[in-house]
Amino acid sequence: MSRTLRAFMLLLLLASCGGGSGYGTAPRNLENACEILRERPEYGRAFAASERRWGVPAHVQMATIYHESRFISDARTPYRFTLGVIPMGRQSSALGYSQALDGTWDEYRADTGRRGARRTDIHDAADFIGWYMAKSSERLAIPLNDARNQYLAYHEGRTGFARGSHNGKPWLLRVANDADIRAQVYHAQLSQCRQGRGLV
Numbered sequence: 355m356s357r358t359l360r361a362f363m364l365l366l367l368l369a370s371c372g373g374g375s376g377y378g379t380a381p382r383n384l385e386n387a388c389e390i391l392r393e394r395p396e397y398g399r400a401f402a403a404s405e406r407r408w409g410v411p412a413h414v415q416m417a418t419i420y421h422e423s424r425f426i427s428d429a430r431t432p433y434r435f436t437l438g439v440i441p442m443g444r445q446s447s448a449l450g451y452s453q454a455l456d457g458t459w460d461e462y463r464a465d466t467g468r469r470g471a472r473r474t475d476i477h478d479a480a481d482f483i484g485w486y487m488a489k490s491s492e493r494l495a496i497p498l499n500d501a502r503n504q505y506l507a508y509h510e511g512r513t514g515f516a517r518g519s520h521n522g523k524p525w526l527l528r529v530a531n532d533a534d535i536r537a538q539v540y541h542a543q544l545s546q547c548r549q550g551r552g553l554v
Contacts, residue, residue: 378427378474387416387540388547390425400480408484409491413544414501415483417537418508421529422453427474429453451479462486483508490515501537505530 381397383389391398401412423429430449447456450473454462462482463471471478490496490507494515498504507515509526520526 378429380425384420384425387413387543390416391544391547394476397476397480400477403477404480404484407481408488409498410484410487410504411499411541413537413541414487414499414504415480416540417501417533418483418505419451419479420536421505421533422448423451425451427451427476449473451476452482454479454482458486502530502534505533 381390381393383393398412401415404410404415405412419425427450429451448454449459452473454473459471459473459482462485463469466481466485468478468481471482473479473482486508487496487498487504490504490512491498493512494507496503496507503515506520506526509530510520514520520530
């Protein structure tokens with residue numbers, strides 16, 4: 355095997371392993387909401403602004419981002435390969451903190467007038483999550499603080515949720531339960547660090 359071919363194969367392998375983390379690194383301690391916001395104060399401002407605008411609590415936004423991207427700003431889905439080696443593009447167009455798909459992101463920008471919004475920006479991602487969940491609440495009567503069902507509607511789309519598509523996916527139901535538990539933990543943590551700290 356030539357050196358050039360070996361180098362090319364190595365580059366492909368490295369590109370597929372990272373999941374697109376690139377410049378976007380996660381906060382150090384994702385288990386503690388207060389630590390996340392202390393390390394990244396702009397996150398707190400983003401979640402607070404989205405909560406004021408759409409009514410979706412910060413802890414629900416944070417649990418969703420945790421399960422979608424682990425707070426990695428430029429997260430992407432892995433590559434698909436043919437014959438195990440030929441890259442065939444990403445598994446989907448999901449990108450950024452919110453893992454919003456191209457079409458849904460375009461719908462959000464058109465609906466809100468935020469034409470310059472970027473999925474890799476925490477303020478835009480938090481606003482997107484608030485917008486999406488507010489629409490889910492309006493159309494599907496899911497309470498804004500119901501992290502489990504909001505996550506299921508977020509993942510499956512509102513039409514899929516209404517059809518019950520999630521019920522045939524045990525792995526997704528487990529993730530949604532985990533998102534609900536994480537939201538409760540984040541909520542309890544935030545209630546402590548908010549006292550006198552001005553966080554979210």
